[in-house]
Amino acid sequence: xxxxxxxxxxxxxxxxxxxxxxxxxxxxxxxxxxxxxxxxxxxxxxxxxxxxxxxxxxxxxxxxxxxxxxxxxxxxxxxxxxxxxxxxxxxxxxxxxxxxxxxxxxxxx
Amino acid sequence: xxxxxxxxxxxxxxxxxxxxxxxxxxxxxxxxxxxxxxxxxxxxxxxxxxxxxxxxxxxxxxxxxxxxxxxxxxxxxxxxxxxxxxxxxxxxxxxxxxxxxxxxxxxxxxxxxxx
Numbered sequence: 001x002x003x004x005x006x007x008x009x010x011x012x013x014x015x016x017x018x019x020x021x022x023x024x025x026x027x028x029x030x031x032x033x034x035x036x037x038x039x040x041x042x043x044x045x046x047x048x049x050x051x052x053x054x055x056x057x058x059x060x061x062x063x064x065x066x067x068x069x070x071x072x073x074x075x076x077x078x079x080x081x082x083x084x085x086x087x088x089x090x091x092x093x094x095x096x097x098x099x100x101x102x103x104x105x106x107x108x109x
Numbered sequence: 110x111x112x113x114x115x116x117x118x119x120x121x122x123x124x125x126x127x128x129x130x131x132x133x134x135x136x137x138x139x140x141x142x143x144x145x146x147x148x149x150x151x152x153x154x155x156x157x158x159x160x161x162x163x164x165x166x167x168x169x170x171x172x173x174x175x176x177x178x179x180x181x182x183x184x185x186x187x188x189x190x191x192x193x194x195x196x197x198x199x200x201x202x203x204x205x206x207x208x209x210x211x212x213x214x215x216x217x218x219x220x221x222x223x224x
Binding site: 008031032034036041042043044045046049088090092093094095097099100101102 | 115141143150151152153155158160199203209210211212213214215216217218220
């Protein structure tokens with residue numbers, strides 16, 4: 001079992017839709033939970049992160065961690081074509097980082 | 110603010126040739142540095158990480174090596190490239206010491222093609 005599992009998609013939604021991206025993890029010791037956005041031919045860009053559990057909101061983006069079910073979510077409201085990218089979830093314990101394989105999202109104008 | 114630079118962005122090399130990819134970080138001291146390879150659909154594979162000058166840990170036995178000659182410089186090398194070394198190579202930095210559990214930040218990667 002991988003430490004962090006992510007549905008690869010692809011996911012295609014119309015502009016303005018609410019997008020839900022999800023990951024599961026197996027290690028109860030994980031501390032930080034991260035979401036990265038990666039555009040084609042670019043490196044991953046840190047989008048949001050939370051420490052331990054709970055929600056964090058930043059504009060149209062909300063990151064959510066449910067430690068009881070070991071579930072990580074990223075919600076995108078009012079999705080835009082510029083949100084089209086691959087989204088990677090990640091978690092860590094100490095300096096050991098574990099990444100999902102990424103979900104490809106396309107927002108259709 | 111901190112920035113990370115990786116070059117070159119694209120590289121085409123013949124089989125058997127040497128390799129040197131460079132990564133530098135600005136705006137921070139004593140960072141942890143990482144080299145990853147990203148293959149389509151397979152996520153990020155950690156190749157090497159370093160917690161200080163001259164300190165390299167290898168995660169995967171392979172044809173590659175890494176060095177850290179200066180605090181904010183990380184180099185990925187090979188003496189003889191194989192076809193299987195093709196891929197997208199990413200350098201990342203993170204806080205060192207007690208803050209080493211904080212999120213990593215990535216460069217824009219090098220797309221390496223071996224012919």
